[in-house]
Amino acid sequence: MSTFEFLLQGLSVAFDPMILLYALIGVTLGTAVGVLPGIGPALTVALLLPVTYGLDPAGSLIMFAGIYYGGMYGGSTTSILLNTPGESASIVTALEGNKMARAGRGGPALATAAIGSFVAGLLATLALAFIAPWIVRFALAFGPREYFALMVLAFVTVSAAFGDSTLRGLTSLFLGLALATVGIDGLTGQARLSFGVPQLLDGVEVTTLAVAMFALGEALFVAAQGPGGDVGMHAIKGSVRMTATDWKRSWPAWLRGTVIGFPIGAMPAGGADIASFLSYATEKRITKHPEEFGHGAIEGVAGPEAANNAAAAGTLVPLLTLGLPTTATAAIMLAGFQQFGLQPGPLLFATSPDLVWGLIASLLIANVMLLVLNLPLIRLWVKLLTIPKPWLYSGILLFATLGTIGVNPAPAELGMLILFGILGYFMRLYGYPIAPVIVGLILGPMAEQQLRRALAIAQGDVMTLVQTPLAALLLILAALALFVPMILRATGRGQVLAAVATEED
């Protein structure tokens, strides 16, 4: 069957009323968390994982993807109106968007962000649908050593390639890898690092770690800054309609943003933040109105917002076709697949085509829903920003613990939650990134299995890891991704890398 037929088949799944409802819940929640500062899509998916345990797998996964897309839409609202990004991929949107809002052009800024997100989300999801089958065909030939090399590459790009310090990124990654070894070894059944404590035999739950680090760590960090700091919001004045000039200037920026964002998301090279930053830099370089940049240039909002949505769709390419998460949100979505006993990868396209294509088709529909939610209803979302901080964070903490309590109300599990929360707080204090810990925890055991399988096939010969051209190439790329940024930083050219530090989404 061709991609078109698969997509049509997927649409028939996606138009099921229940599935539409899941998608609607997903995009609504996603927009809300995108708008609210302090919680991002990664945390929201982690919070919802335990709740969806008994629900329909396809519906739940569609909801998670909807949250991811919605988060990318909603994040721009906070950036533009408050100058505090709702999620990390919207940091550059704040640069121009907030200036536009100050100049009374908040409406068109929100509009170009929403429509740009729609255009990019639609094109990128179609690209996902057409590229995925190719990669799947290619990936079927992958053996354990290719997968291992691919995972090493993902480890390096997530932890060390971006951000302002290789050392701190790697430290976070190895912390995640160390936590990943706790529990029963997947290949031999040997208990490791559990010290006779039965609760540790199951290992560290990805959701517990993610919720603790993102929700508890963030709440402790924000609380420790003391009260106050509620920044003034710029009300949306006038209409959200864009003028003809706005349209003319936005179109090319949206398309360029999509072209930049999708491949960056699709390669194991980090997430949406990097894409939006690169898009901003591109727009700034080729603009015909350089004098407006820094004072509210509409291209500076349109490009990055398109790019971060395209990148979100792009991240689904390695996640679905290879089972390889490249962002924290993707890592937690992978945990979601595993919760339902599904392993994303080339085989999933063969064993559950309904689910995969239903998911992809739902994303197209979710995009339309998001456009409706974000343009006419924007004033409603803005109201969310008026929730006072004490109630907001109290609610976040209650929901954060709810997930853990729902799965396992044992004091040991809650104790772990508190411990990791404190760890997350200190990591925030001293500038250690969080995403590598999460990716290390979920990808660590998978990388270990592939490594040990590869070595077992070669009877322990380490050289086997570089004996196929592809595996060798991937490992060389990983080495480059590790050492080139180190050299850049050492020679004082690291600001670019620091600016695109991957945080949470």
Place this chain on the structure above:
Amino acid sequence: MTGHGQSGRRPDGAAFVIAVLLAGLGGLLLWESGRIPNNAGYAGVGPGDVPWLVGLGLLGLAVWTLVAGFSGPVTDTPPPQQKAPVLWILAGLGLQLVLLKPLGFTIACGLLFACTATAFGKRNPMLTVPVGLVFAFCVYAVFDRILQLKLPAGPVEMLFFGG
């Protein structure tokens, strides 16, 4: 991450503490990997090898952090932190952990809610505790009754929903 990177080359105190902790964790992994039976067999690798590798990596990072700490800052300088709000939140979480089993979801989570609100500056317990209790009760009703999530029940839940 919020960037507070400072220039200036002075030894970084936090880096030394972090290096010691990393070395401790790395040592623990190495010790454990030596302790568990590592039946590599013909495969050449057993369950102990990856912990050994990760432990080695952590020790390497500890040395790196230590060396880098002598010549300049490794970590960001944190902004001034207030202790009281942090302790309030931790107290709330601790209370929840202890009270969850005996008193049930509503009371334990309601108190966590109130403690967190206090940490963020709502200091009137006559307001925060009732709001927290009502909110936690609604959450219980929605998630336990409607979404079938098993949440621990206590006297309050018994009173409203029976056993």
